[in-house]
Amino acid sequence: MKMESKNGGRRRGFTLLEVMIAVGIFFIGVFAILGLVSSSLANARRLQRPLVDAGAVASWLAVTNRFVEGIKTVNLGDVLGDAYNGYECTYDVQEVGTNKLFQVGYTVRSTAGNEIIYSMTNLFYSPQSPAGSLDGATVARP
Numbered sequence: 480m481k482m483e484s485k486n487g488g489r490r491r492g493f494t495l496l497e498v499m500i501a502v503g504i505f506f507i508g509v510f511a512i513l514g515l516v517s518s519s520l521a522n523a524r525r526l527q528r529p530l531v532d533a534g535a536v537a538s539w540l541a542v543t544n545r546f547v548e549g550i551k552t553v554n555l556g557d558v559l560g561d562a563y564n565g566y567e568c569t570y571d572v573q574e575v576g577t578n579k580l581f582q583v584g585y586t587v588r589s590t591a592g593n594e595i596i597y598s599m600t601n602l603f604y605s606p607q608s609p610a611g612s613l614d615g616a617t618v619a620r621p
Contacts, residue, residue, distance in 0.1 A: 532597045533585035535559050536568045541601075546572045546581040546608045555587070565590050574611030580604055581611070 493501075539558055540546075550571045556564035568587045575582045580602060587597040 531555065531563060531566050531587055533568060533570075533587050533599045536570065536585055536587070537583070537599070537601050540570065540583065541603060546574075546583070546603060546605045546611075548572050548574055548581075548611050554590075566596070575602070578604075579606050579608055579611075581608065 536553065536555070536558065550569065552567055552569045554564075555566040555568055556562075558568075566587060567590055568585055570586075571584045573582050573584075574580070581604075582600060582602055584600045585598060586595055588595055
């Protein structure tokens, strides 16, 4: 760090290696801060979109307490409100026991990209439902 000048006086300064190490440490800090800002902005964008899952459709369907075998598709905007426009849920109802036990599989998709966002399966006991395929019904009712 200490160097002699041509005049015989001492000149103080940093070597090239010290400057490069300092610049490297500076850029590591800058990139770390930019990474945190970027992830914070992505999380904020995710919070602005509604949380779309099949649980809301499952509760909506369970309130009816009547299940008919078959595959149906509903627009979530019609069922849950305008915040859910652009999403649809397909649910498949199958009787899995002769005692009115139904298995319902849900799949939530985006109507724009048709990508699967959420899927789940529930079992429901529904004694008020019409006879299913295991109870001797020959035709699925709408």
